[in-house]
Amino acid sequence: MPDDPAAARGIGRRAQSDIYRAGITGSRPAAPVHPDALEHAARKALSAEAFAYIAGGAGAGRTMAANRAAFERWQVWPRPLRDVSERDLSTTFLGRTRHTPLLLAPLGVMEMAHAQADLAVARAAASLAVPYTLSNQASFPMEAVADAAPGGARLFQLYWSASDELNASLIGRAEASGCEAIVVTLDTHLLGWRTHDLDVGYLPFTRGLGIAQYTSDAVFQQLVRERARTSGPAPSVRMTPKTVAAGISMARKTAPITGVGVREGLRSPLPRAAVETFLDVFSTPALTWDDLAKAREWTSLPIILKGIVHPDDALRAVDAGLDGVWVSNHGGRQIDASVPTLAVLPEIADRVARRIPIVFDSGVRGGADAFIALALGATMVALGRPYAYGLAVAGEAGVREAVRNVLAELDITMGLAGLTAVSDIDRQALREVG
Structure with a gap:
């Protein structure tokens, strides 16, 4: 698929056909298709500590709930009687044409879900031509991941360390191993109050x-x-x-x-x-905007700031010459009762005004969610927990199916909304509730 730009076209119909045809012989998908069923299957497959770490959020879980509730404010307008027989999911990100607007968010400690961890995720992502953001907290070195999926597109997520020499080394290795951008995660300068992990006394x-x-x-x-x-x-x-x-x-x-x-x-x-x-x-609570200038000295790669939720911070990133913002509240893992990301995405998109790309995550569970985020101004949509659940349930095949299912639903949603290209998805495709 990575070598065929047309391969993502019609993925929705093709995925349905593959599943239903296999069903004739009694075969079932390797990973459940419904998001709730996928999470339930992962809970059964994982240890209590692993599930708490992957699925849990901060405090009472209000941010996780708010992330999901924010999607309920929006409805997709169906528009029939339009020719949608040919649909194109491709988009442009960081100066390159991508087959789809989906990428994989950085998730650490994936060895808790499967022994092949990041290697399996990288291979699955490459098979679908979906860029993979490799975590600073990976279970395998970035060079091993590059060897496992040499054709895959990768970004590297950096947790800004208290050691600048270590930061420079990690960034240099990322560039040398073929990563296309550095994603600096900003919102873990203090570890969130993660009640599920605290209850089991477990930090991997x-x-x-x-x-x-x-x-x-x-x-x-x-x-x-x-x-x-x-x-x-x-x-x-x-x-x-x-x-x-x-x-x-x-x-x-x-x-x-x-x-x-x-x-x-x-x-x-x-x-x-x-x-x-x-x-x-691991991190430093002293990190400020001034420190980010050092990254420009360490690499020529594009730099994206992850953990941007306030519109003023997004605008400052533009003014500072950064190459992208990643609207994220860490999937609800850092602050209880945080602002849900989808609620602020439209204002951030208005402030940024397409001057730099916007990556969006937190609360995305399916293709319809991705459609809504794109309509509200996201350039790319990042998937997190669902692919980790797929990894836990069925390894590389589970990741591939979990990601494919999101792409398939996005493709079908776009067609049923009467649209044939990602570039056509805008706020006119949505109706706000209330």
């Missing part, structure tokens, strides 16, 4: 999960060695089966630094030093 990074970009980085490795040399003996902890499991996990995941197997790693101070170093440098 403390087990060495989701830090592969760091353990494979020469700058981070040096920070770890320096810490190990200067830190005192490990604090005593109560030994339980979970304590032992956490130690084994840390030893295994930090092998790129220790250079030894799990048994030797359990006796080394480096695994604990790696986790503690990560927790220290």
